[in-house]
Amino acid sequence: MQNDEASQWKERQQAELALLQAMFPDQVTWNDQRQEVQYKSTAGASLTLRLPEGYPGKQEPTLLGAFDQQKKDIRQLTKDTFNSLNLPLDQEVLDTLLQRFEDVVESRARTLESTQSSKVLADSATTNEESCKTVVVWLHHLLNTNKRKLALHPSIGAAKIVGLTKPGYPGVLIYSGPREHVDAHVAELKDQRWQAFQVRMDVAGPTSWSFSHGSGIREVESMSDVTQAIVEKENRDAFLEAIHIK
The missing domain is CATH 3.30.70.100 (Alpha-Beta Plaits)
Incomplete structure (x- = not known):
């Protein structure tokens, strides 16, 4: 029974990865040897997840790395965001995690932009x-x-x-x-x-x-x-x- 479950989970993993690679052909890569999926946003941010043998049945993807456009480590911020989702087991969640990662990156970029804007007065030419x-x-x-x-x-x-x-x-x-x-x-x-x-x-x-x-x-x-x-x-x-x- 365990072998049957593992086989089913593997098939679901492969189907989900195939869908992601179709949706993000230049952004999602899969390392079968390491069981790692890497996502690179168009803005230059990157996310690396490891898929355990029990995913999606009874285990969640493991967050290995997360970096924003400036290559700053945002792993803890990303981890906190993922944990707040309370995603159920036995459900494919990679697409959701990628979207939430994009939200984290975008929110961080807005925060940095706001901080920089507060220090520099934009002149009228730039505004126009x-x-x-x-x-x-x-x-x-x-x-x-x-x-x-x-x-x-x-x-x-x-x-x-x-x-x-x-x-x-x-x-x-x-x-x-x-x-x-x-x-x-x-x-x-x-x-x-x-x-x-x-x-x-x-x-x-x-x-x-x-x-x-x-x-x-x-x-x-x-x-x-x-x-x-x-x-x-x-x-x-x-x-x-x-x-x-x-």
């Missing part, structure tokens, strides 16, 4: 140069009707945000506009507990991107439609690079 931002989000899928509606209708600054959404597999979101409104909308979406909600690009600039439909956020059917709707070639190239097509 970064008054807008554009965010590209990659999703494993976008099918849920309510989530699709929420993606199209920000609760804050709806009239000032322009962008595109593409449902299906994968899902893609592009939002451009005033920094505070774009940040608020992305944060609102992130709270919906998506599967593999990944910010592939987050850049500030003096103006919003231009799209063929003009103002507002529009849903399109295909990745080709997304690309064609981005007016400036420079922005199209940046988008394709962000989603690892170019």
Whole structure:
């Protein structure tokens, strides 16, 4: 019976790892000899977990290492966050752990940025140069009707945000506009507990991107439609690079 359980757990491990590598093809690596999975965020943070023989049946992944974008050790902070989740046994949790790690890294980055900002007074030129931002989000899928509606209708600054959404597999979101409104909308979406909600690009600039439909956020059917709707070639190239097509 124990051998049967171990075999089942191994199969579930392999299936979960295959899904993660499909969702994060350039970011998740698996060392079979060490039984270790490593995740590298697009921002440069890294997380290393060991999968014991009893995972996911009766054991949890072991946290081996966690580093932020500046290569600072954030293992204890990450461990505390994971422990607070109270995740049940006999359930695949790697996707959840990766998302929470991204939250830790993002929160730490915001804290560091806030600390630095409090020490330096930004001049008006800098403020103007970064008054807008554009965010590209990659999703494993976008099918849920309510989530699709929420993606199209920000609760804050709806009239000032322009962008595109593409449902299906994968899902893609592009939002451009005033920094505070774009940040608020992305944060609102992130709270919906998506599967593999990944910010592939987050850049500030003096103006919003231009799209063929003009103002507002529009849903399109295909990745080709997304690309064609981005007016400036420079922005199209940046988008394709962000989603690892170019």
